[in-house]
Amino acid sequence: MNKTFPLLQGYRIMQIPFQSSEQKRKNSLYPYQENDIEVLFEKLSNGGNNHRVLYQLATGGGKTVIFSEIANRYTQKYKKRVIVLTHRHELCKQTSNALKVTGVNNKMINSAVKRIAKKELYECYVAMVETLKNRINDGLIGTENVGLVIIDEAHHNSFHKLLGKFPNASVIGVTATPFSADVNLPMKQFYHELVIGEPIGALIEQGFLAKPHTYGYDVELNTLTRGINGDFTVRSSDELYASEVMLELLLHAYKEHSLGKKTLIFNNGIFTSRKVFELFSAAGLPIRHLDNKTDAASRVEILKWFKKSKGAILTSVSILTTGFDEPSVQSVILNRATTSLTLYHQMIGRGARKLPGKKKFNIIDLGNNTERFGEWDEPIDWKHVFENPEIYHHTLNKSVEDIHQMPAEMRTRFSNSKEISFDVLSAHQAAIENGKKAKTVLRDSIHQHALMCANNADSVCTAMELFEVLDKEINWRIKQYGKCIGTVSKNYIKWLGEDYRVRVKVLIEKIMSRRALMRTAV
Structure with missing residues (x-):
């Protein structure tokens, strides 16, 4: 036989x-x-x-x-x-x-x-x-x-x-x-x-690949910046993913969906990966760190440990996406965001190998990657992508540019505000359809930002400190507004940003003064 x-x-x-x-x-x-x-x-x-x-x-x-x-x-x-x-x-x-x-x-x-x-x-x-x-x-x-x-x-x-x-x-x-x-x-x-x-779906159905179960967390990504290669920079990724809030989210997600499972954690920066190693080690979890600077002998030893150890966790950077196939991997954690379709498929593919007794594996997405690319096993018209790459590039770039989410550690500063997001494009479209002027979009955005600062502060001084936290958020909204109203100069965008900030400050002072008077009257 x-x-x-x-x-x-x-x-x-x-x-x-x-x-x-x-x-x-x-x-x-x-x-x-x-x-x-x-x-x-x-x-x-x-x-x-x-x-x-x-x-x-x-x-x-x-x-x-x-x-x-x-x-x-x-x-x-x-x-x-x-x-x-x-x-x-x-x-x-x-x-x-x-x-x-x-x-x-x-x-x-x-x-x-x-x-x-x-x-x-x-x-x-x-x-x-x-x-x-x-x-x-x-x-x-x-x-x-x-x-x-x-x-x-x-x-x-x-x-x-x-x-x-x-x-x-x-x-x-x-x-x-x-x-x-x-x-x-x-x-x-x-x-x-x-x-x-x-296709992936057929390989799963025929029993050649394990079936993925995806668990996504809505992560605020608007502090990430893109480098010359088009993907998010290591520096901005480290600032986000090495933060206390994101590390806590990672540990929570692991315990929720991967505890006891052999797990790969993919990071964008070495600093983040080492922070993950320290956090998980302190929690008594079996984890090792690996990156492209790890010497050859240590790498061999770490991979042998990972292969033999039940429930082992390996946190890594830029080294296990190709040329590494360990079928016993049960869970893959994307502790990063990427704009690379190839990298997305390579990272998840590390957990897709079948073994006797292994019919499924978990994907934990902490970078909104599934939202960007779709489920890993969803069919893709590769012929269309191959023949029309410029269309796919446009679609992908649009999805990245439209990222509008506040980092988790900033969000906690505005815990008293139920709504902190604002879809500039949708608001502009609604204004035009209802016969309103485009500038009503900025008016509503300014009002929301002022309330966010006032509702989470006990003084004008504290509210103004919160206002400073919103600097990148304001830049993003002004940029989106500029797209809505058509071709505008950089000077006009700069002026819009300056005017926006002045108006937010004035409104914060009015709101806080009004509330102070009300408390005095009572």
Whole structure:
């Protein structure tokens, strides 16, 4: 009987058949994997020389298994070399091991490899982008005899610089999310067509992935700022998620939905992750911290501890989103917000592996990510995203710009106010529909802010201190109002902000004076 067992190679789960013949390898593949391999080979055959195909398959669907088998069959059928490109050293090792298991004689091109002789017997080479680019530019590696280039995690833009270096090669890019974070480098610019694999929902229904249960918390995010890469900055994330209120919320959410479960906590900053480690340790919970600065020996020890320890918690930053597959993970906590669809899928995918007795896993979202991207297992029209990336970029950017929530630690300063939110866009639309002037929106917003300060203070001085807390909130409302009334100058926006603040202060003093008179009269 043909059997398949998991093998941990650097913590990535591989399907490994006992038999080595081509037919028995075929039998070890799942039906959808075999079907996708046949489709990809058909695309390569019909596309001619230099045809580029992008292949999408969900995290946990077995992309490494599939492209390893493709490399094996390609070298046997066409007698040409294959190069597999990755973007991280750890992935190079894991990919090389996976190829060997499939029967592909391969070699890693690392800093120690300076030249590839034409008479070398290796059928396949595995390399990081920068290393291979340097060897090619130095004239130490020839690329004419390479027939196929396979790109793992193809959504990374770093690969594009090498595609033109292989004049006789077809290309298969592999990714869970065929969407570039850079609007100026859409994936359709580098690939001729997209092949879509089995969707997440179908993989869950067929028993290949665990079913997610999502628990979302409404977190105020308007203090987050975006960096040049489009995602929220580490600094602004640390300021929010390392705050006492957010740390308390994290611990509460963990105890509510993850207590006793093997848990991964994803953070945006090292400072936050260390704060999480300190908090959970003080609470007597089994937790370790891991980031990209952790030395190799410590990392190995921590991952072994996490694998063997029941109910272990691992808080991390920028290191476990790719190349790490531990099927025993029962809960994933997104202790961060992100604008990256790819990162969203990668983080959640760490908990999706199936094991005997594990049919579901929990997702705790503390960054409103589900609201931004939709449920992880919801169907996505990847063909439309691939062909129209600018539309998706616009939609995503709009959802990020429309974030209008007060940080939890600020919200506590206004505990006496039942309503602290204000939808400027909706208020403007309602005003226009009712025949009112646009400036009534600012009037209502000013009145609300003044009441928030007055209702949570016992003196004018205290109310004015609360007013200072609202500075970023006021900037956001003025910016939204500017969008509503059309194209306006920066000077006009600046004047609106100054006038708004003066009017709020005046109204606060009136409200507080009126209340003081009423108390005196009583």
